[in-house]
Amino acid sequence: MPTQLSLLGEERKATATRVTAESKSRACNIKDVTRNRHRGNAESEAAYESVKHRMSADRHTILTYMRFSGPQTSKELSLNLQINYTTMSARLSELKAMGLIEKTGERREGCAVVRVK
Numbered sequence: 001m002p003t004q005l006s007l008l009g010e011e012r013k014a015t016a017t018r019v020t021a022e023s024k025s026r027a028c029n030i031k032d033v034t035r036n037r038h039r040g041n042a043e044s045e046a047a048y049e050s051v052k053h054r055m056s057a058d059r060h061t062i063l064t065y066m067r068f069s070g071p072q073t074s075k076e077l078s079l080n081l082q083i084n085y086t087t088m089s090a091r092l093s094e095l096k097a098m099g100l101i102e103k104t105g106e107r108r109e110g111c112a113v114v115r116v117k
Contacts, residue, residue: 051087058083058091063100066116071104073111 065081066072072080078088092114095101099117106113 055091055094058087059095059100062088062091062095063116066101066114071106071113071115073108073113075109075111 061081061083062077065077069080074088074092075085077083077092078085081088083091092101096103096114101114102117104113104115
């Protein structure tokens with residue numbers, strides 16, 4: 001597993017990587033999953049601008065890891081990939097909206113289990 005995590009870490013650094021490896025029709029048109037919550041708040045907008053370049057690479061890392069490791073919860077993914085839980089939750093929401101992952105119907109420790117479609 002450490003070799004996979006090391007490889008995934010390298011993939012995460014490649015910020016130009018797109019999640020659309022399977023299908024170009026699944027390009028992410030999501031700008032900010034929290035836009036309805038912050039409603040134009042300047043600090044929230046600035047925070048989004050500072051991380052938007054990493055979002056695609058994070059999604060790719062998550063999908064790649066899930067293909068190797070199978071269905072997991074957001075908490076498990078956060079711990080295994082060493083990505084902040086809040087960030088992980090946002091990336092999973094984006095992947096669900098893109099139709100790339102789905103809930104299995106199972107729950108572990110109060111969290112929904114998701115899998116790659």
